[in-house]
Amino acid sequence: MRAPEFWHADGWLPRLLSPLSAVYAWGGARRLAGAETFQARMPVICVGNIVAGGAGKTPVVASLVDRLKQRGRHPHVLTRGYGGTEAGPRAVDPTRHDAARVGDEALLLAAHAPTWVAHWRPDGAVAAAEMGADVLVMDDGFQNGSLLKDLSLVVVDGGYGFGNGRVIPAGPCREPIAAGLARADAVVMVGDDRTGACSRLGDVPLLRAKLVPGPEAALLQGRRLVAFAGIGRPDKFFDTLDACGGDIVAAHSFPDHHPYSRADVAELAGAAAAADALLVTTAKDAVRVPEDLRPALTVLTVRLVWYDTGALDRLLDTVLDPKT
Secondary structure (H helix, E strand, O other): OOOOOOOOOHHHHHHHHHHHHHHHHHHHHHHOOOOEEEEEOOOOOEEEEEEEOOOOOOHHHHHHEEEHHOOOOEEEEEEEOOOOOOOOOEEOOOOOOOOHHHOOHHHHHHHHHHHHOOOOOHHHHHHHHOOOOEEEEEEEEOOOOOOOEEEEEEEEOOOOOOOOOOOOOOOOOOHHHHHHHHOOOEEEEEEEOOOOOOHHOOOOOOEEEEEOOOHHHHHOOOOEEEEEEEOOOOHHHHHHHOOOOOEEEEEEEOOOOOOOOOOHHHHHHHHHHHHHOEEEHHHHHHHOOOOOHHHOOEOOOOOOEEOHHHHHHHHHHHHHHOOO
């Protein structure tokens, strides 16, 4: 889906839709209350969000598993595999699986740690335990009560915050903000808080982080670019390209998780050739492009940098070494 513009700010349309939001919120709360929670054999760290899409969960998960490995742990990742057809539980193999089967996030995360796709999360947790996982990191699932969580992190994009603060369909929130924060052990703010979201956190601990462009950024400086992205907030990617010093001559937005056809790529490549520009996209988009067409792309990667790794480690200690 593509987030409606009216989700950014309040107005007459969000107010008109607010009764439907109440029904949506009631249904979500009822599902959580009635969930049969499964206790995994290892600590479960959930990385979720309150708004729908675009918060930066996947880079946070990737950074967490890298940190856990540095601490001598054997983390596995569990994801629903959004956008893919695989129900699982299935261990992701990037040499055999594509985004159409396991989803784009699963392919990216499999480069950091063993990754499992499972629509029914408890099945994925059992499979991961049998294959040697000693800690499980869930990509999304904050609103899913099927698996007991030992640590829940809510990711917030500093540039977007909670949007207009209303629940779907009147706004971008999957549940009322207060209800979500009441279950959160900490909030991860990615980027500077430009919307005042921090003022709504109350006593929920706050971790700060930022996304840093990868080494490909040096290739973009001063170059003409035709950019495309089908992520939660494409404008965030375009802003990053601008900050890297690229000259964006055309920017094409697609719905989140859009499966690119050969015709899509041919049209984009033609536009780039006509403009004597690089065709540039995100790593998440690149895995949804037909494999033989990917050499035509310049892919800008990003990594997450924590402002205070000590604070992160102390939070992880609460589940990895509860006696400390």
